[in-house]
Structure formats: structure tokens, C-alpha cells
Amino acid sequence: MKNQKALTWMIILIFVLALFAASMGLFYSFPGQSMEYKTLRGEQVTINMQGLYWYDTVSSAAQMQGNDLITLVVGLPLLLVSTLLAFRGSLRGHLLLTGTLGFFLYTYMSMSMLTAYNDLFLVYVALFGLSLYTFILSLLSFNLSDLPAHFSNHLPRGWIAAMMFITGAFLTLAWLGRIIPPLLNRTTPALENTTTLVIQAMDLVLIVPLAVLAGILLLKRSAWGYLLSSVFILKSITMGLAVSTMGINMTLRGVP
Structure with a gap:
């Protein structure tokens, strides 16, 4: 495998730092009492005031802890197994590794930009940078010239592409539905205690174009289509698990 030595050290660092960050998010306990707060935009929110996510809202903290749990029980085991394979x-292992790195990239990009500043800020930034460049190195390690030959002619490319197009369309409509009405009414969408719509920007810039591009290239039987589709599918599965866990944790915390 190309770039194996560099990938080895970078993946080890990602594993150790992500284990530390997710464990701190879940298990670091600093008792406090949540507090009602009115933001500069007049939005009434509840600040967590406990644990690592002290200055985040109760809703945001519940979501981040849900993501921490998925990182520990799904992301890190996937990273270990896919790296070994x-x-x-193993080509399947390589595809799995690249998709898993995509999960870590998205996760710690959002943590770097969305989480209220805490003592792990530099850890989030390090994980963001490491995940980004490890993801790029992993992509560049594929032999694209013979990649399509490893996929069956019976692969349901049309169905897979349709699923990606639907996912991209769903995210586009969901986020534009949250952005455009307030824009037309000259009001502000719900931001909680953030200053802008970070996740929406990430999805509209990264995930939606990836879904469309991967789907088109897959239909054309391009090597990049097979590669990007594999990354997108694994990213969708892991983020689906993360979002589900976030929702469950929010319910347990009594967040509507």
C-alpha cells in the first residue's frame, strides 16, 4: 500500500487523540447546574454548565456526547480493523479505511468550529488536520487504473447513485428550508448559542456535492465514482448512527 509508513503514524495519532477526546466528552464530570440564557439575537437557550461541554447548550452537549459514543464504539473499532485489513x-479494507477517515474528518471539523471553546480545542484542531491529510493520503494510495475491475458488472450502480442523489436532495431541501424562510422574512434561523449555521454550511459544501459527483461518476463507471461512492456510503452509515444516537441522548436529557 502506498504511503503506508506515513499513514501508520498519522492513524495512530488519530486513534489516540480521538480516544482521549471522545472519552473526555463522555466521562469527564464537573458538576454544575444548567442556566437559561438569552443570546444577542434574542434567542432563549439553556446552557449546559457541566462537564467538558460547559458553555454549549444542553441540546448541543447531548448531540456531541452522542457523537462521542459513536466515535468510541463504532468509529475507533472501524479505524483499527480497516487499517489492519x-x-x-485488502481493497475492501482500504475502502473501509478511507470512508472511516471521512467520518473522523467530518466529526472533528465540526468539533473544531462548532463546539464552544474548551480545554480540548487544540485536540480537535489536531484531529481535524490529521484526519484531513490522512484522508487525502488514503485517497492517493489507490491504484485508480484497475479499481473498476474489482467491482462486479452486476453492481446496482443505478440504485446506489439514486440513493446518493436522494440523500443530497434531502439535505439540500432540509437545510435550505431552514435558511431561506428566515432570510426572506429578514429574521434569523435558530442558532442556539452559535454565531452561524456551521453544520448546514459543511453539508451544503461537502456532503451534497460529494453525493451528486459520486453518483454521476459511478453511473459513468469511473474509478473515482467507485471510490467516492464507497466513501459516501460509509460516511452516510456512520453519520446515520451518530444522528440516531444524538437523538436518543437528547430525549434522555429531556431536550425537545
């Missing part, structure tokens, strides 16, 4: 020459 990829380094043994």
Missing part, C-alpha cells in the same frame, strides 16, 4: 493489501 488495508495494510494487508
Whole structure:
């Protein structure tokens, strides 16, 4: 596998730092009492005031802890298993590794930009940077010339592409539905205690174009289509698990 030595050290760092960050998010306990707060935009929110996510809202803290749980029980085991398989020459392992790195990239990009400042800020930034460049190195390690030959002619490319197009359309409509009405009414969408719509920007810039591009290239049987589709599918699965866990944790915390 190309770039294996560099990938080894970078993946080890990602594993250790993500284990530390997610564990701190879940288990670091600093008791406090949540507090009602009115933001500069006049929005009434409840600040968590406990644990690592002290200055985040109760809703945001519940979501981040849900994501921490998925990182620990799904993301890190996937990273370990896929790395071992990829380094043994498995194409499936390599695809799995690249998709898993995409999960860490998205997760710690959002943590770097969305989480209220706390003592792990530099850890989030380090994980964001490491995940980004490890993801790029992993992509560049594929032999694209013979990649399509490893996929069956019976692969349901049309159905897979349709699923990606639907996902992209759903995210577009969901986020524009949250952005455009307040824009037309000259009001502000719900921001809680953030200053802008970080996740919406990330999805509209990164995830939606990836879904469309991967789907088109897959239909054309391009090597990049197979590669990007694999990344997108794994990213969708892991983020689906993360969002579900966030929702459950929000319910347990009594967040509507």
C-alpha cells in the first residue's frame, strides 16, 4: 500500500487523540447546574454548565456526547480493523479505511468550529488536520487504473447513485428550508448559542456535492465514482448512527 509508513503514524495519532477526546466528552464530570440564557439575537437557550461541554447548550452537549459514543464504539473499532485489513493489501479494507477517515474528518471539523471553546480545542484542531491529510493520503494510495475491475458488472450502480442523489436532495431541501424562510422574512434561523449555521454550511459544501459527483461518476463507471461512492456510503452509515444516537441522548436529557 502506498504511503503506508506515513499513514501508520498519522492513524495512530488519530486513534489516540480521538480516544482521549471522545472519552473526555463522555466521562469527564464537573458538576454544575444548567442556566437559561438569552443570546444577542434574542434567542432563549439553556446552557449546559457541566462537564467538558460547559458553555454549549444542553441540546448541543447531548448531540456531541452522542457523537462521542459513536466515535468510541463504532468509529475507533472501524479505524483499527480497516487499517489492519488495508495494510494487508485488502481493497475492501482500504475502502473501509478511507470512508472511516471521512467520518473522523467530518466529526472533528465540526468539533473544531462548532463546539464552544474548551480545554480540548487544540485536540480537535489536531484531529481535524490529521484526519484531513490522512484522508487525502488514503485517497492517493489507490491504484485508480484497475479499481473498476474489482467491482462486479452486476453492481446496482443505478440504485446506489439514486440513493446518493436522494440523500443530497434531502439535505439540500432540509437545510435550505431552514435558511431561506428566515432570510426572506429578514429574521434569523435558530442558532442556539452559535454565531452561524456551521453544520448546514459543511453539508451544503461537502456532503451534497460529494453525493451528486459520486453518483454521476459511478453511473459513468469511473474509478473515482467507485471510490467516492464507497466513501459516501460509509460516511452516510456512520453519520446515520451518530444522528440516531444524538437523538436518543437528547430525549434522555429531556431536550425537545
